[in-house]
Amino acid sequence: MKLFQCSNCGNSIVFENNRCVSCGYYLAYSSFYNQMVSLSPNLSQWNTPSLGDGQYKYCVNSQHGTCNWLVPLDSPSGFCLACSLNRTIPDLSIIKNQESWKKIEIAKHRLVYQLLRLRLPIFNKKENFVEGLCFDFLSPKNRDNLKTGHANGVITILISEADAVVREKVKQNMEERYRTILGHFRHEVGHYYWDVLIRNDKVTLSNFREIFGDESISYENSLQNYYTNGPRHDWQNFHISKYASSHAWEDWAETWSHYLHLMDTLETAYNFGLKTYPKLRGTNDLDVNANFDPYMENDFQAILRTAIPLFYTLNSMNRSMGKDDAYPFVISEPVKSKLTFIHNLLIKGKGF
Template identity: 35%
Template sequence: MSSQPRCPHCRHFIYLDTLTCPNCEADLGFHIISRRFYGIRAGQTVIDGQTWHACSNRGWSCNWLVRDDAPAGRCFSCRLTRRRPEPDDTVAMEKLAKTEESKRRLVLQLADLGLPIVPWDVAPGGLGFDLISSLSHGERVTIGHANGIITLDLAESLDDRREALRVKLGEPYRTMLGHLRHEVGHYYQNVLLTDDEAWARCRELFGDERASYKDALSRHYSTGAPADWHTSFISEYATMHAWEDFAETFAHYLHITGTLETAAAIGIHLDASATNLRDIDVIPLESYEDEPVQRLLTDWEWMSQAFNRINRSMGFGDLYPFVIVPAVRTKLGFIHDVITRAPLTGEEQEALALPQTLERT
């Protein structure tokens, strides 16, 4: 988002998932196109002469607004969900509400980055989400991506279950938002790499994605990551296959840009004298679209160190428990290029850009 969200009535700070202002108790709805909150009465509001309604999933904590002439009563983010638990499975639906919150944050970030989103019900291979629980009816759920559809296990929204898996798999970080950012990386690898030159460069950096995934999976879980994985990869999981290396790096690009955007929106900056090693202040930007990746990663190096120190002062682990080595910096540079310089024609931008898609649906 380009600014800090505030209540339109009392100007009190609010979070992106806020339904009711904690200060003045006004009912609020989030308008994705303007990136602003509006007060709602009787479940609706008028924006620029157009009536907008609360999403029909507001009872499950969705605070987004839906245009009066939309084809359904669900907001754009909720309509991207292809499968979800049965309404009478209230336990799973509670977990869905938390996961949908992470998904809305993801969709908003994709919009801020200017990435195209073609919904699953608009075109074959379009983006969609199956959000189902392995705790419901004994259904087996495998987190992953296939043909534009991202599947998540809602059971992982349980802190103890997710933490147990994190420890078992030796991961320093595991969240539902992290899963979403990783899996959407698989989707965008096929969307953004549009020519042979881009694919050739991608294979040079990440490896050949045409290699057997089944064999790579078996090898990874039998022998683990190479001993020297730290010199070339952002995580152990990234070593498994070229697809996973791209998706892991893509996810980290979203981690970095999303956190820096938030830092910029609330006015965080580091005084040069506080670092002892710089001559200029570190001032994060709301967007790095027109900046070289070196500026992005330099800002992140200093800001992440500050965030890690803050976390440690509260007795938590590091906010960002990763080291970006030179090889990973190069990979992040590739991701930065394909995101900020996606080769879309004017016609494609008009057809695919999220704001236009939202206005038409």
């Protein structure tokens, strides 16, 4: 994520801020210009020179405190790019649902920010039913077998995932090392972009199968086998997670989500100008010099050389605070090849 400042007073702000605590100006994000702008609190619509000649207003969902993105004043729907992808939201007459939805929207907006940085196509399912994307945020109550997942461009997220206690319980029951709302979004949107980027491209599909395996093998049978017998004993040598070993599609989605973890973390480090010089004797491979924007870097090995010691540093800082590792995973050589495949695929596809 970029670093942002209030353009009125220069105060440091974060992506979700809608008001500067220093000067009182409103804050809003433009997804088209990738800018956070400061706005006079005495107005409800604005003309901001840094965003061209148009006039802007807040997204409709700003009234719920779930969005601080701008839309053109003449926008027919009144929803920003991120909010326009919602097909179903929870019943907001229930206070707990309001709180859960806000947490979910924060993660989703960060996802959309990153998809734009990767220059990926974002088709709204309302406008393109076949290739489009939409989100359903649902409650599992009174709905049997309802799960977080993806099907034909529809990403379902259970609002119970916004409850940290519920999420931790599921994490323990599933013996997972990492479980976050943003992680869910990144994983499920990976399934969507497999359809967009790979499914109908014979060459890319053939290359995918060489690295990830044959996705035409029964998905249902593979998952049943995984949940019955567990992962192969040496899964860490070939996959980023246990679940990634269940089927080629899940290997892709898990690796894709980790690619997004890596790129977002490295962009943040770049914007902070992060450099480290570990106090170790002799040569070491833990130096970090995040002096480049990962989204503009073609060489994925350069990204890995910075990201791996960066994660080691983050994990060490977390342990100093008595917390679990921020990134509790081992990136094996086969996983590096899979991550490189994803990066090269996206570099090739820039300009969508």
